[in-house]
Amino acid sequence: MKIRVLVTGSNGQLGKTIKDFSNDFTNTIDFVFLEKSKLDITNSKVVEHLFKEHNFDYCINCAAFTNVDLAETETQKALDVNAHAVKNLAVNCKQYNTTLIHVSTDYVFDGSKESPYLESDITNPINTYGESKLLGExxxxxxxxxxxxxxxxxxYSKFNNNFVKTIFNKLKANEKLTIITSQKGTPSSCRDLSEFIFFIISKKNTSYGTYHFSATGETTWYGLALHISKYLNKSSNVKPIQNYPTKAQRPLYSVLNNKKVEQLYNKPLKKWKDSVDDVLEHLTKE
Ligand SMILES: NC(=O)c1ccc[n+]([C@@H]2O[C@H](COP(=O)([O-])OP(=O)(O)OC[C@H]3O[C@@H](n4cnc5c(N)ncnc54)[C@H](OP(=O)(O)O)[C@@H]3O)[C@@H](O)[C@H]2O)c1
Structure with missing residues (x-):
């Protein structure tokens, strides 16, 4: 029998990447992809009805309120989507024996650490988005x-809007950019993350718990933009700036230690530059 998988928020960049990738798995997995207009995860009656009807083996929750600055003013909405609706998904998963694969964020940490964050490290979000995601967890x-x-x-991915695509398009239009150096993290590819999610499902892995998935290495937003500019032979277009005021505060350091994922996966994760290059190559061909 095929594995039955629900993917929520399927019009987001991760949802679209999973959908793109799902063609490789149609012999073994039956997917139900539902975008926000088809399934609003905050609508508990619809969620319950769906779970009852389909008897899913897995729910991959790609639905989220992801606008970090807007979450500061639309706090209730962020909490509804990232926390209360996630609780309802968990309750339904319990009732219908569905495994929940939920995506969370490095922004559950305050950024005061100076070495990569472990799954067991103390969380302390410094913005509403991070608080809402932590409550969901x-x-x-x-x-x-x-x-x-x-x-x-x-x-980032080849889909929708994200930093890599935005910088790529601006540089192609020969814009001059000033990018911040103050935050350190690791760019992570939706494609790589999707592969890990498919690994969990296809192996029917039961090592449940919390995992940190990112590429290997670390950089700043400036470092990432510079890498993209070098790819396009436009490095003189990108200049560093220490910081830039935004509504939401962001952790200065949010590198994730991905060793637990590497152990489960039994292979090393890709270097961030290699995965960014995969997307840049794709964008170049478009
Ligand atoms: N993007 C990042 O840099 C980043 C970093 C760390 C972790 N994450 C996490 O990774 C996951 C995937 O992120 P992403 O980048 O793919 O985000 P995304 O592109 O913003 O996708 C999220 C999707 O969820 C949809 N959505 C919002 N409210 C919903 C609701 N009530 N019911 C159903 N769908 C709803 C959104 O629709 P609308 O756009 O129409 O509202 C959007 O299509 C999220 O859990 C996010 O918190 C993201």
Whole structure:
């Protein structure tokens, strides 16, 4: 029998990447991809009905309120999507024996550490988005045992809008850019993350818990932009600036230690530059 998988928020960049990749798995997995207009995860009645109807083996929750600055003013909305709706997903997963694969964030940390964050490190979000995501995590742990909470950082892909695509397009239009050096993290590819998620599902892995998934290495937003500019032979277009005021505070350091994922996966994760190059190559061909 095929594995039944629900993917929520399927119009987001991670959702679209999983959908793109799912063609390789159609012999073994039946997917139900639902974007926000088809499934609003805050609508508990619809969620419950869906779980009852389909008897999913896995729910991959790609739905989230991801606008970090907007979350400061639309706090209730961020909490509804990133926390309360996640609790409801967890409750339904428990009731229908579905494994929840939930994506969380490096922004659950305050950035005061100076070495990569472990899964066991103390969380202390410094913005509303991080608080709402952390509450979502807490609800999952309270209500469910068969879950994977995968914290990731600085996600990008060939889909939708993200830092890598934005910088690539601006540089191609020959814009001059000033990019901050104050925050350190690791850009992570939706494609690489999707591969890890498919690994969990296809191996029917039961090593439930919290995992830090990111590429290997670290950089700043400036370092990432510079890498893209070098790829395009436009490095003189990118200049560093210490910081830039934003509504939400961001952790100055949010590198994730990905050793637990590497152990589960039994292979090293890719270097961030190699994964960025994969997307840059794709964007160049478009
Ligand atoms: N992007 C990053 O840098 C980053 C870093 C670390 C962790 N993460 C986490 O990674 C996950 C995937 O992020 P992403 O970059 O793919 O985000 P994304 O592109 O913003 O996708 C999120 C999707 O969820 C949808 N959504 C919002 N509210 C919803 C609701 N009530 N019901 C159903 N769908 C809803 C959004 O639709 P609308 O756009 O129409 O609202 C969007 O299509 C998220 O959990 C995020 O917190 C992201």
């Amino acid at each position: 807490t609800y999952i742990r309270e209500h469910l045992s068969n879950y994977f909470i995968i914290r990731t950082s600085w996600l």
